[in-house]
Amino acid sequence: MFSDALRRDAARIGAHLDKILSGGPDLPVTQGMRYAVAGGKRLRGFLVLESARLHGVDEAQAIWPAAAIEAIHAYSLVHDDLPCMDDDDLRRGLPTVHRKWDDGTAVLVGDALQALGFELVLDPGCHSDAAVRADLALSLARASGRGGMVLGQALDMAAETADVPLSLDQITELQAGKTGALIMWSAEAGARLGQADPKPLTDYAMALGLAFQIADDILDVEGDETTVGKAVGKDADRGKATFVSLLGLDGAKRRASELVAAACDALSPYGAQAQTLNEAAQFVISRDT
């Protein structure tokens, strides 16, 4: 079952991160790093492990890039929650890093988690062939940096102060960077580890990433703060363009369903082996958190 697989993979990735982050000096930054990578669905790490399974890659190898992408994702959340960014007090139902410690600690925690992401993906345990590790790390730098996630965040920031709300094309481009780039990297990682053509997983992840963001916008309207674990209704309060404001609630749900169908179609070359990833696509639009 998909939900069992997600829980099992999340636990394994968490154990790997715990092992990596155990020991060392007892400073707010090290405490904050452990805190920031704890919990969450670990959907990105799950995509790494599942796409690796599809290519017959040993989990003992795939756990490294799975932990790496969760470290990168956690860094982006810690920085995104800062008062000078989205200014959020709550994350996964708990105080954000800068609320539990302070802003300076949160900056350093995010910085250290980004470096940790590259450290993990470059660990020799990830793959015996250094060319594969270098390829994974270079694509991770591109997906997380100025051409990927940070670009999406910068477009988001520019939209906050723009006079005209974003169009559907603009918001799609923004989200392709902000959440899509790391999701795509995660799904492709298994193919890269197995030195196989990543194309089906690329197509799957493009549709999945967009569906994920549309679902996020729907949750922001329909979700309950206690269940979601973070503030809801913020986008509407700010008059920000979202997939819901642009397509309507029903239109957004329909578009999300179409994208899930497209994601599953993309995996047809893998046949029944892709069952768990197909269920994952269904999950991203039916989740309540």
Place this chain on the structure above:
Amino acid sequence: MFSDALRRDAARIGAHLDKILSGGPDLPVTQGMRYAVAGGKRLRGFLVLESARLHGVDEAQAIWPAAAIEAIHAYSLVHDDLPCMDDDDLRRGLPTVHRKWDDGTAVLVGDALQALGFELVLDPGCHSDAAVRADLALSLARASGRGGMVLGQALDMAAETADVPLSLDQITELQAGKTGALIMWSAEAGARLGQADPKPLTDYAMALGLAFQIADDILDVEGDETTVGKAVGKDADRGKATFVSLLGLDGAKRRASELVAAACDALSPYGAQAQTLNEAAQFVISRDT
């Protein structure tokens, strides 16, 4: 002459960074990235190029890690200058990134520059052997992250609120992380590119990094804000332990000279070829900026 070599190398590294960062969308984050990597002595990049020359490595290759370390160094300065960190308004004589734009932009600029550092060092142009690129990138992640630069910054932050000023051993450990780790990576990079034993350069860089920091503490006492290009006298105002407060001004100058001698000794295996790096060691304790 050393100062000519430093200027020439700085210009080449700047040109490489300009080329990499040209084009792309015109957003505050991309403008801020270009702004943050402009100017400066580029001592770390210089160490990469010079150590590469010692090992007969083509400059067209070495320029990649040289630009990478300058991107990583620039990221650390942009974040360090934030109001929640050191709260500095001036850097290299110009407004800091968060003063010219805003805090959120400065967070993103730093984040994107860190990713850029890894992107550059992993570029195939850096070395044809992926194992060398992966090795450089892994050591960069370690030098810049929780076991290196960020650890030093975290120790520095902890010292700000501690009841007892740091001892000489503690401040030496702090600086080995905060400034020493990137300087060491830079000096070793040439040996890594040339697949040679980095030991002489490691010893050189350990002494050089510490001398560099002692000189910084001396500049904070004796320097002129206009020449230095950033605020001076901040450490004494805060009652912070520095090499000067611990060793006295004369003692600090003596220690810095001993370290420069040790740095030069370490390069004796290279003979006259190490002339420029020996002059660089002299320079770090005689600079006025």
